[in-house]
Amino acid sequence: MTRQKVCGHVARVRRVGRIVFIVLRTFEGVVQLTAKRGVVPDDVWRNASNLGAEYFICVEGKPAERQVARVGPEIIPGKIEVLAESKPTPIDLTGKVEAEFPTRIKYRYLDIRRPEVKAIFNIRSSLSKHTREFLYNEGFVELHFPIIIASATEGGAELFPVKYFDRQAYLAQSAQLYKQSAVAAFGKVFTIGPSFRAEKSRTRKHLTEFWQIDVEQALVSKEDLMDLQFRLVKHVYEKVAEENESDLEILGVSLEPPKSYEKIGYEEALNILRRKGFQVEWGMDFGSDEEKALCSEFEDPFFITEFPASQTAFYYMVSREDPRYAHRIDMMGGGEYGVEWSSGGLREHDPRRLRERMREQGLRPESFGWYLEMFDYGVPPHGGFGMGVERLLLTMLHLSKIHEAALYPRTPDILVP
Ligand code: AMO
DSSP states (O other): OOOEEEEEEEEEEEEETTEEEEEEEOSSOEEEEEEEBTTBOHHHHHHHHTOOTTOEEEEEEEEOSSOOOSSSOEEEEEEEEEEEOOOOOSSOOSSSSOOOHHHHHHTHHHHTTSHHHHHHHHHHHHHHHHHHHHHHHTTOEEOOOOSEESSOSSOGGGOOEEEETTEEEEEOSOSHHHHHHHHHHHSEEEEEEEEEOOOOOOSTTOOSEEEEEEEEEESOOHHHHHHHHHHHHHHHHHHHHHHOHHHHHHHTOOOOOOOOOEEEEHHHHHHHHHHTTOOOOTTOOOOHHHHHHHHTTOSSOEEEEEEEGGGSOTTBOBOSSOTTEEEEEEEEOOSTTOOEEEEEEEBOOOHHHHHHHHHHTTOOGGGGHHHHHHTTSOOOOEEEEEEEHHHHHHHHTTOSSGGGGSSSOOOSSOOOO
16 A cells, blocks of 8 residues: 655554554644554554644644544554654644633643634635636726825724834824825725724724735726625625535534525614613614624625714715715624624715715815825726625624634734734
């Protein structure tokens, strides 16, 4: 039988009489090494007996004739080489003893070796790949926008300041203003990039650093935007279900791609909440409790359309028919794990109205110099959306909190590692 070479971390070593069983976590999966005294060379047996958890080893051997191991393919080692030793780990990586979340984060570089954590990030990788694939097929151009910027895009209070030589700069809250500028040149643009919000929110769905799938398109309608987002999410769900079967199995998630979507107006959302006993008034935005209650009413994703203008950022277009409303659309994941996945809508491209909206919201038009000037130069009507990558994963993978979807989560309390 052909000799094989496998490398990986020792997950477990168990000695039963003359046999040493080693579970090896390779980068791709799990294999079992079975070293029986008298069957494998003496030095291999000795080496096998002395291995510790998280040693990184390379093994040459042949597949066992009778594959009895339940963890994965079984190999009889002919040579074991230790490439890196390990001290006893401060957290258990076998899944037997679950460490508290702060401890897991303290040792995140070890935590991410656990198969159930790796599965989340294999799926996150698929999500990026298939989002790109979908948007490229739809004719979108992928661009990269600045992260260090000079002014607020989503309201002034949530900015992380950065010292930029002798000037004040900020970390981007979103790619909003830049994606709007690019749409006039390219027609259909997107980016997948980080956003930073200095919000002291300690909830299951807030991070201070998160990633958005930011999309913007010229000459688009609200219907087009909802349809595009639904097809994007459906494509990602379908591809993940197809290509990440073993990851989903590790996580115990059976992924059902959404079949259809519903849309409700803001007023209808208020009525649902009132029926559920919430005291809600016209003009309010929905908090976490309201959001949870709304999501539990739907199985599939749904959209809430037409929000009060006072609750929408200045760049959204206010309805010409009824200026109490703005053309903002939020996409929500349905069900128990549902949250707001995206915000988006049609944008204001009339600089005069934009200035008014900024003033209404207490912003100084002077600090949006280039952005406002841009609209004097033939920017076509356009719209788009920003979808939170971690939020989508939260719902898709039934995660207990958003932090699980970030390799190294950033919150008001977590900055290290
Ligand atoms: P918004 O601020 O609603 O809109 O953000 C868009 C989406 O990003 C995700 N998100 C977050 N995820 C984790 N932690 C946070 N603190 C957080 N804040 C937002 C959510 C949300 O729906 N420029 C607009 C988008 C647009 O109109 O194109 C924007 O940033 O999933």
